[in-house]
Amino acid sequence: MATGLTLKELSKKEMLLTAGHRMCAGCGAPIVVKMVLLASEYPLIAANATGCLEVSTCISEYTAWKIPWIHNAFENAAATISGVETMYRSLKKQGKIDKEIKFIAFGGDGGTYDIGLQSLSGAMERGHDMLYVCYDNGAYMNTGIQRSSATPFGADTTTCPAGDVIQGKPQQRKDMTRIMAAHGIPYVAQASPSHWMDLMKKVRKALDIKGPKFMNIISPCNRGWRSRTDDAIMLSKLAVETCYWPLYEIENGVTKVTFKPKEKKPLKDFIKPQGRFKHLFSPENEGMLKTFQEMIDREWEALLKASGAE
Amino acid sequence: MNKKLFMRGNEVIAEAAIQAGCRFYAGYPITPQNEIPEYMSWRMEEAGGVFIQAESELAAINMVYGASAAGARAMTSSSSPGISLMQETVSYLCGAELPAVIVNMQRGGPGLGNISGSQSDYFQAVKGGGHGDYKLLVYAPYNLQELWNLTMLAFDKADEYRNPVMILGDGVLGQMMEPFYQMPYIKPALPEKTWALSGCRDREPNVIKSLYMGEGELEFRNSILQEKFRKMKEQEVRFEAVGVEDAKLIVVAFGIAARIALSAVNRLRREGVKIGFFRPITLFPFPANELLSLAGSARRFVTIELNAGQMLEDVRLAVNGKSDVLFYGRTGGMIITPEEIYEDLQRLRVSNSGQ
Numbered sequence: 001m002a003t004g005l006t007l008k009e010l011s012k013k014e015m016l017l018t019a020g021h022r023m024c025a026g027c028g029a030p031i032v033v034k035m036v037l038l039a040s041e042y043p044l045i046a047a048n049a050t051g052c053l054e055v056s057t058c059i060s061e062y063t064a065w066k067i068p069w070i071h072n073a074f075e076n077a078a079a080t081i082s083g084v085e086t087m088y089r090s091l092k093k094q095g096k097i098d099k100e101i102k103f104i105a106f107g108g109d110g111g112t113y114d115i116g117l118q119s120l121s122g123a124m125e126r127g128h129d130m131l132y133v134c135y136d137n138g139a140y141m142n143t144g145i146q147r148s149s150a151t152p153f154g155a156d157t158t159t160c161p162a163g164d165v166i167q168g169k170p171q172q173r174k175d176m177t178r179i180m181a182a183h184g185i186p187y188v189a190q191a192s193p194s195h196w197m198d199l200m201k202k203v204r205k206a207l208d209i210k211g212p213k214f215m216n217i218i219s220p221c222n223r224g225w226r227s228r229t230d231d232a233i234m235l236s237k238l239a240v241e242t243c244y245w246p247l248y249e250i251e252n253g254v255t256k257v258t259f260k261p262k263e264k265k266p267l268k269d270f271i272k273p274q275g276r277f278k279h280l281f282s283p284e285n286e287g288m289l290k291t292f293q294e295m296i297d298r299e300w301e302a303l304l305k306a307s308g309a310e
Numbered sequence: 311m312n313k314k315l316f317m318r319g320n321e322v323i324a325e326a327a328i329q330a331g332c333r334f335y336a337g338y339p340i341t342p343q344n345e346i347p348e349y350m351s352w353r354m355e356e357a358g359g360v361f362i363q364a365e366s367e368l369a370a371i372n373m374v375y376g377a378s379a380a381g382a383r384a385m386t387s388s389s390s391p392g393i394s395l396m397q398e399t400v401s402y403l404c405g406a407e408l409p410a411v412i413v414n415m416q417r418g419g420p421g422l423g424n425i426s427g428s429q430s431d432y433f434q435a436v437k438g439g440g441h442g443d444y445k446l447l448v449y450a451p452y453n454l455q456e457l458w459n460l461t462m463l464a465f466d467k468a469d470e471y472r473n474p475v476m477i478l479g480d481g482v483l484g485q486m487m488e489p490f491y492q493m494p495y496i497k498p499a500l501p502e503k504t505w506a507l508s509g510c511r512d513r514e515p516n517v518i519k520s521l522y523m524g525e526g527e528l529e530f531r532n533s534i535l536q537e538k539f540r541k542m543k544e545q546e547v548r549f550e551a552v553g554v555e556d557a558k559l560i561v562v563a564f565g566i567a568a569r570i571a572l573s574a575v576n577r578l579r580r581e582g583v584k585i586g587f588f589r590p591i592t593l594f595p596f597p598a599n600e601l602l603s604l605a606g607s608a609r610r611f612v613t614i615e616l617n618a619g620q621m622l623e624d625v626r627l628a629v630n631g632k633s634d635v636l637f638y639g640r641t642g643g644m645i646i647t648p649e650e651i652y653e654d655l656q657r658l659r660v661s662n663s664g665q
Contacts (some may be wrong), residue, residue: 115366143339
């Protein structure tokens with residue numbers, strides 16, 4: 001009997017990522033992970049790419065994970081879980097195991113969009129029965145806020161610092177969710193911890209589908225975003241409401257927007273509370289702000305079109 | 311008078327590289343060397359050079375391969391796990407005889423290890439971490455002045471030998487701050503890069519490759535490389551020796567371990583103990599002949615390293631059984647204290663003189 005996705009029911013379930021981990025106060029990642037783990041009705045095995053989540057949840061001799069958990073080098077979470085999952089299938093075929101177990105890999109945007117893209121693409125194409133979850137905070141926060149290919153246009157990072165010449169990151173972020181969808185895998189979704197019900201429904205759906213699945217989940221980082229520690233959920237909500245981070249899923253090639261804001265808020269509502277975009281609000285960068293808004297508009301229009309809504 | 315500055319080790323390397331004419335840097339974040347790409351990201355812009363943050367260490371070292379082939383003074387930096395990822399292309403650089411400067415600010419290993427200073431990549435650096443018969447010229451600075459000087463020298467030597475040069479530092483050197491003199495860069499006379507892929511109008515096209523399939527072709531290429539490494543052994547050995555002449559015990563250490571060991575050695579010498587200090591500055595070529603000339607049955611050596619005993623093997627090879635070679639070291643990013651070494655050396659001295 002499945003646990004209902006209500007706060008009352010969920011509060012009775014065991015937390016599979018315990019308190020005592022060393023993630024920063026106000027970090028979005030452990031919230032995301034807890035939601036993902038809580039949504040599952042199956043026993044889970046997780047692989048973790050190197051990153052904040054990995055280093056902070058397995059401080060030597062301790063672990064915050066109440067599930068079997070494996071870490072490997074930065075670029076290898078998808079490959080590692082591929083090996084684990086394949087061995088599981090083999091054991092199952094040999095009749096040595098009969099439990100229904102699900103496999104998840106967690107990676108940040110660095111380990112997913114950049115250095116881990118090759119192994120992730122390989123795992124998706126081979127068709128392992130796994131869910132890959134990217135917690136996307138838009139930079140290499142673990143090593144000191146260097147840009148990643150998920151870093152949004154205009155953001156200030158330590159390797160694309162806003163100064164007299166460069167005004168933050170000059171490039172557009174990579175659309176990882178659509179790249180994963182282009183693998184033709186059965187399920188791809190984008191989610192946000194602000195919309196927890198939507199997020200958990202997607203996880204549940206993903207785990208019930210056989211084959212490779214990918215979820216991209218926005219994860220505010222107050223250190224890197226230069227925002228207040230208590231603004232994580234507010235910012236992830238604004239990301240959705242400004243259509244900076246639309247909530248949607250692509251199931252067997254069919255795109256569905258799972259939350260459409262009644263009124264699309266201007267992008268600046270989302271970026272204004274973040275110090276990494278501070279320079280964009282100086283008068284001479286007005287053009288950049290406009291370009292950024294246009295990028296978001298274009299992506300949103302394309303998504304609506306793909307979903308058949310417009 | 312040269313300008314005296316107070317900077318962080320990683321930034322010293324970055325600034326020295328720029329002043330030595332490096333105009334191409336590609337890198338990827340990894341602790342404890344992030345200050346290098348961070349510094350380069352704005353400083354290269356000022357210097358009119360190129361900074362690229364790659365999507366992985368693999369990409370970074372291959373960008374260096376490309377830039378070097380085009381004739382640029384190119385550099386990358388990383389720390390242990392990232393350097394491991396680069397090994398394939400390090401071998402290619404050597405095979406194709408391309409100059410490059412590679413900085414390894416070592417951290418504790420193996421595996422993901424930790425982010426503390428360490429010296430456990432000695433074997434990888436000096437024995438050729440990738441495939442094939444090759445060597446890197448390896449410098450092991452032990453203070454920020456040397457970081458400055460040797461980084462500059464590394465670019466000259468890379469061009470001179472058309473071979474990658476490695477700066478083998480560690481997390482401590484990278485993170486620490488101390489004053490140093492900003493010695494100006496004086497470019498030596500170096501041959502023109504006539505081999506570079508710089509556009510072949512009015513000349514024959516150049517070819518840069520490491521693939522040699524013809525009968526005996528690759529062996530011939532290897533003989534050229536070996537000749538180059540032999541020449542390095544002849545001309546590039548650098549070391550520092552203190553009080554070795556009448557010493558009964560000689561401490562051999564490189565990099566940050568040498569700096570720590572030197573404190574203990576100096577203390578013992580002040581107490582009248584006949585103890586010497588020998589510090590290889592080049593790890594390849596290794597100052598083997600110099601160590602051999604110091605060896606003898608009345609003298610013992612102790613190597614001190616932040617690893618399980620790697621340079622130890624080269625010291626033993628060098629003294630060739632003529633002296634006992636002992637070892638003291640710590641692994642896993644643990645930093646030895648001068649007191650620890652002092653006590654250890656004192657024990658050795660007692661057993662040496664007494665019974």
